[in-house]
Amino acid sequence: MARDGTATRNKILDTAEAMILDQGFSATSIDRLVERAGTTKGSFFHHFDSKAVLAYTLVERYARSDLDLFAANRARAEQLSRDPLQRVLLVIGLYKEMMEGLTEPYPGCLFASYLYEANLFDDHTLSVIDDTYREWRTILGGMLEQAAEVYPPRADIDCAHLADMFTGSLEGAFIMSKTLKEPQLVANQLGLYRDFIELLFQPSPAAN
Amino acid sequence: MARDGTATRNKILDTAEAMILDQGFSATSIDRLVERAGTTKGSFFHHFDSKAVLAYTLVERYARSDLDLFAANRARAEQLSRDPLQRVLLVIGLYKEMMEGLTEPYPGCLFASYLYEANLFDDHTLSVIDDTYREWRTILGGMLEQAAEVYPPRADIDCAHLADMFTGSLEGAFIMSKTLKEPQLVANQLGLYRDFIELLFQPSPAAN
DNA sequence: TATAACATACCGACCGGTTGGTTTAGTAAT
DNA sequence: ATTACTAAACCAACCGGTCGGTATGTTATA
Structure with missing residues (x-):
């Protein structure tokens, strides 16, 4: 393994959960999610295929x-x-x-x-x-x-x-x-x- | 008054309610809604401003x-x-x-x-x-x-x-x-x- | 009773912006 | 050398919403 990505991954998961709970899954766009999680789209698709x-x-x-x-x-x-x-x-x-x-x-x-x-x-x-x-x-x-x-x-x-x-x-x-x-x-x-x-x-x- | 639009209007409302209940409001697009309701986008925005x-x-x-x-x-x-x-x-x-x-x-x-x-x-x-x-x-x-x-x-x-x-x-x-x-x-x-x-x-x- | 005038119902092409997702090129830590 | 990212450009499909035009009535008037 190289750098540890679990912190970023968890930040994405936590942010996504909070956003989904107050506006639903459909309205939670990846662009706004990664912006709020303080990361990037590239990072998102590195951790999750879709x-x-x-x-x-x-x-x-x-x-x-x-x-x-x-x-x-x-x-x-x-x-x-x-x-x-x-x-x-x-x-x-x-x-x-x-x-x-x-x-x-x-x-x-x-x-x-x-x-x-x-x-x-x-x-x-x-x-x-x-x-x-x-x-x-x-x-x-x-x-x-x-x-x-x-x-x-x-x-x-x-x-x-x-x-x-x-x-x-x-x-x-x-x-x-x-x-x-x-x-x-x-x-x-x-x-x-x-x-x-x-x-x-x-x-x-x-x-x- | 001209033609009676209440039937169309109600069809839109009924279809929208059913769609919202099984996929949520955000995922219910107007295009798919009017298609399923058997009407058009123009008709939708005639009945509802937004x-x-x-x-x-x-x-x-x-x-x-x-x-x-x-x-x-x-x-x-x-x-x-x-x-x-x-x-x-x-x-x-x-x-x-x-x-x-x-x-x-x-x-x-x-x-x-x-x-x-x-x-x-x-x-x-x-x-x-x-x-x-x-x-x-x-x-x-x-x-x-x-x-x-x-x-x-x-x-x-x-x-x-x-x-x-x-x-x-x-x-x-x-x-x-x-x-x-x-x-x-x-x-x-x-x-x-x-x-x-x-x-x-x-x-x-x-x-x- | 014909018709002109008007209001409402409805159509579908089109607009700018956003969507999920891809790609590419580069940096940094182990 | 491998993995974890960043940043930005890019794509096709889809989004809510607009717009010009037409179809279908009702009503007033001559």
């Missing part, structure tokens, strides 16, 4: 860090409690804490950004998103099922749907916080999701 | 039909029950029923599409979205407060946040159904939201 490769690289990186964070939060929750329900509530709480630290609206989710321009991307790129959502459903759904074995839920609930509700709550809250400009909105919605889980797995009144 | 005017006209139309549907569903619910909680549950149920009729994934929400390209639109256009979300919060939040007066909620809940959760659930579910290709996902999430409301306003165990 704009499509940039799109794939970005979403792949995003998915990996998303699943890494999920794994880290699960690990912390597993360390803090042995009860399956508490573990779920702790994971939700960790995400809620993160979102409470925001002082401006969350910039949004790259997956959602791509999906609202879905026709521009190839199947290879889109399947990264699909796989990631399914991974969330499988893992969080599994945790909820373990909780449901110990604490019979008060309504007839599909744990996969309940897992989807976490992801969906986040996606929905991101969108609303974008326009309502209330940084705490995401944390509030996660709080409501946690309340739902608590209520759902709470022992039901004996009278029923 | 692409920005198209954007505004579209979102305004979308917001109006969204609030009209909400009003219609509220009216039906008010006719079916006098109980404030039942009315909320009926409104949710009416939306759920609509979503159960889907055989392919919901095409998505124009608001979310715009917000993920927010930098491309002027404040005038974006405030239509903002106003509509706030209207939902005010009206549905008010209904929830009425329910809370009759049925004291089992957790300390902000009714405005609870109203936001409905909108957020929809937005989140739209995104997920786009990639997971499960048409029933939206209805499932609305079902969970309704379960939450039911649980929340249900009389709590006497022991507490």
Whole structure:
């Protein structure tokens, strides 16, 4: 190897992600991207064969860090409690804490950004998103099922749907916080999701 | 007046909405739009002064039909029950029923599409979205407060946040159904939201 | 009732500028 | 010698938008 290009490459990726999140992929031109990243078109095409490769690289990186964070939060929750329900509530709480630290609206989710321009991307790129959502459903759904074995839920609930509700709550809250400009909105919605889980797995009144 | 142009105008609007929902506003070029709508560029600029005017006209139309549907569903619910909680549950149920009729994934929400390209639109256009979300919060939040007066909620809940959760659930579910290709996902999430409301306003165990 | 006058609907060639992408020639660090 | 860049010129396709002209009506008037 000669000079180390990872700094430039990462600067391009970071800048692209930020630009895509506030104006979409299509409106993010390579010329303006490299200008803002402080590099050149030649450098861009040295690192990425095409704009499509940039799109794939970005979403792949995003998915990996998303699943890494999920794994880290699960690990912390597993360390803090042995009860399956508490573990779920702790994971939700960790995400809620993160979102409470925001002082401006969350910039949004790259997956959602791509999906609202879905026709521009190839199947290879889109399947990264699909796989990631399914991974969330499988893992969080599994945790909820373990909780449901110990604490019979008060309504007839599909744990996969309940897992989807976490992801969906986040996606929905991101969108609303974008326009309502209330940084705490995401944390509030996660709080409501946690309340739902608590209520759902709470022992039901004996009278029923 | 001469010939009636409303049919052409509406065809442009309908085609534009569909195209924007699957590839975004930026990637929807006027050339391809008029080609698909079966008209011409000259006709387009006769009806709309600019692409920005198209954007505004579209979102305004979308917001109006969204609030009209909400009003219609509220009216039906008010006719079916006098109980404030039942009315909320009926409104949710009416939306759920609509979503159960889907055989392919919901095409998505124009608001979310715009917000993920927010930098491309002027404040005038974006405030239509903002106003509509706030209207939902005010009206549905008010209904929830009425329910809370009759049925004291089992957790300390902000009714405005609870109203936001409905909108957020929809937005989140739209995104997920786009990639997971499960048409029933939206209805499932609305079902969970309704379960939450039911649980929340249900009389709590006497022991507490 | 014919027709002139006018308004609106619509057409498609064309404009300057931008797009993603290529090429070429050179510099600098390992 | 290999790799990481910079800078600039260049390309064909496409972008939003303009413009002159035509087609299709309605309305006023003689």
